[in-house]
Amino acid sequence: MTEHSHSSSHLRRRPKQQRGKERVEKILDAAAAIFDEVGYDAATTHQIADKAETAVGSLYQFFPHKAAIFNAMELRHVERAKVFWAQITTPEVVQLPLRQMIQVLMRSVSELFEHPVSRIVFIQFYTAREIFQSIDEGMTQEAINVLASILEQRNSHLGKDKASLIAEVCVHGTNAIILAALRNPDIQHRQRMTEQMEDLMVSYLEPHIGDHLVENVMKVxxxxxxxxxxxxxxxxxxxxxxxxxxxxxxxxxxxxxxxxxxxxxx
Structure with a gap:
């Protein structure tokens, strides 16, 4: 990480009032829209300020440059991802029948990426990773660890290594499908891809954590x-x-x- 990228990982001024916090969120949403429309390289702080309906001087009060804006977007996505992980690892979700559990996971994924900041950060990670300052492959590994934990909770006989391998296949596979879906402008097609991803996950996981395995173990x-x-x-x-x-x-x-x-x- 360069000195420049390290210094840009912080807001120039952290808002204390609610109005200032709302302005920052509006700037981040506007940046997501501009990055989506013209790409990160072509985007300018003036375009982002116009989209956020604020003066560029007001934008500079919080962010010294475009890289700092994107880094703030990264951190927002990390916050939302951690909330997502916490929601799907509760006993109430883990103990659901397999199909229902996957439906909850897919619904939570859809809700996560409905937010423009998370959607753009996810896409950029696979298309322009050099602009990232906070997120790296470690976040993907966290996702694998979370899913492996769910698999082990449903079937403790899997073993840590097998659960981790299955989770790795699931995370990398679904990330590829999610990326393709998010880059498609057709919302209905995105929904159809999500539904197919649900079927794919259920079919792959059923031999390892299917309802019959969980029920047989719990019966004795x-x-x-x-x-x-x-x-x-x-x-x-x-x-x-x-x-x-x-x-x-x-x-x-x-x-x-x-x-x-x-x-x-x-």
């Missing part, structure tokens, strides 16, 4: 405290699956639960 599992079979997955801790008993309300890790189940079967 018992709470080590009250022997109830009414248990549900409840996140993970130190690489081990955690469970919650719906009857007694106690939590326990996979190793404790498996020992109790084996004792019962014996």
């Amino acid at each position: 599992m018992k709470c080590p405290h009250c022997r109830s079979r009414q248990i549900s997955k409840n996140g993970s801790r130190r690489g081990k699956q955690c469970y919650l008993c719906k009857d007694c309300g106690k939590q326990f890790v996979e190793s404790v639960m498996l020992k109790a189940t084996q004792d019962t079967l014996q």
Whole structure:
């Protein structure tokens, strides 16, 4: 990273008042529209200011140059992506039937990229990566890690390496489809591509985390405290699956639960 790109990673002046924050968001949305229309290289701060319906001097109060505007867009996208990841990793989502879980994922992806800033940042990452200052391949790896965690929660017998490999295929595959969809101006065609992506994900993941696998495992599992079979997955801790008993309300890790189940079967 050059000295120039490092210095541009911060706002010249951070807005404290709500009106100033709204002006910054309006500038970022306007920049997304201009970058989409003419491309990053051809875009100017004057065009962005005009689109945001603000004076260019007002724009310079917050951003010293175009690179700083784009970097702020990067950071906004990262914030939204982290919210997206948090939403899809809740036990309520992870424990849904496979088709419903994928539908929630796809709906959340669509909502994420409905925002112009996230849409343009995603497209630019695959078409003009040299302009990026904050986002790199590490963000893709985070997405892979998040999905791998979901896979392990649904089927703890996958193992970390297998779950990571499956997640890597899913993330890179869906990113390619999302990129093609976002670059297509036909909104209806985008929707059709999203629907096909849902079918693709379900077909690929069904052998690994299909409902029959999850149901078969859960049927023989018992709470080590009250022997109830009414248990549900409840996140993970130190690489081990955690469970919650719906009857007694106690939590326990996979190793404790498996020992109790084996004792019962014996």
